[in-house]
Amino acid sequence: MAPTISSLTNHAELNMQHRIGIGHDTHRLEPGGPLKIGGVDIEFDFHLAGHSDADVLLHAITDAILGAAAMGDIGELFPDNAEENKNRDSAEMLSLAWRRAADEGWSIANLDCIVFAQKPKLSPYKPAIAIRVAQILFISPDCVGVKAKTGEGVGDVGSGKIMQAQCVALLTRED
Numbered sequence: 105m106a107p108t109i110s111s112l113t114n115h116a117e118l119n120m121q122h123r124i125g126i127g128h129d130t131h132r133l134e135p136g137g138p139l140k141i142g143g144v145d146i147e148f149d150f151h152l153a154g155h156s157d158a159d160v161l162l163h164a165i166t167d168a169i170l171g172a173a174a175m176g177d178i179g180e181l182f183p184d185n186a187e188e189n190k191n192r193d194s195a196e197m198l199s200l201a202w203r204r205a206a207d208e209g210w211s212i213a214n215l216d217c218i219v220f221a222q223k224p225k226l227s228p229y230k231p232a233i234a235i236r237v238a239q240i241l242f243i244s245p246d247c248v249g250v251k252a253k254t255g256e257g258v259g260d261v262g263s264g265k266i267m268q269a270q271c272v273a274l275l276t277r278e279d
Contacts, residue, residue, distance in 0.1 A: 119279050122213070125172025127271045129163035133264060141219055141226065141267075142233030142250065143195045143240060148224050152267060155184040159194035161219050161250075161269040165237065166194075166201045168215065168273035173205040195240050202241050209277040212241060216249045220261045220268040226252035 131152040139148040142161040152158035166178045175181075181204075182189045182197050189197075202212075215237065219226055226233075230250040238245040255262025 121277050121279050123172040123174075123210075123275045125168040125170065125273045125275070127164035127167030127169070127171060127178075127273070128268070129160045129167065129178075130266055130268045131158045131160045131163075132266050139224070140194075141221075141229065141269075142217075143236035144229055144232050146224060146226075146229055150264075156182070156189055156192040156197065157194050160267050161217060161233070161271070162194035162198045162237075162240075164269040164271040165215060165217065165273070166198045168271040169198075169205055169212070169275065170201055172273045172275040173208060173210050175201075175204055175208075195236075198240055205275065210275040211277060212243050212247055213274040213276050214247045214249065215271055215273050216251075217271045218251045218253055218269065220253050220255060220270075222254050222257070222262050222264045 131154050133150040134153045135150060137148045137151055139146045139151050140157055140159045143159065152160055163178055170177055170181065178197065178201070181201055182192065230252060234245045234248040234250045237248045237250075257263070260266045261268055
């Protein structure tokens, strides 16, 4: 007898709600380091410019989580015209946003992140970034995928004018 869907599915999973969110952020590069990506300081001659500390990856993760939980976006939660957000630590912003989602019963199944930067080469920093993101969110580093891509010399990323990041978040909670 062939197995049925119900015999292959963990019954606990049938009572789970799954939500996917996507986050995206862009910041321009300005002279003077260090560069902060994913909560990790990276020696570089440029930094990301913005109202907060401009951590492009943490902003994308924040938006992905807020989107999956249907809780708005980072600009609504931390407006860039609010003085208390001037130079604010993006790790604190991510932590506060995550706490709101967790208070509604959400758990993070995984984060799939991409940082788009021509320079510096970010591959050596990917493990440290995954660990730092996991620490901020109190999850396992195995739940955080980090990829780094260049612009292949094309566009604003490829010319080194900007960095971008994207994140897809999968959240779960029991019904």
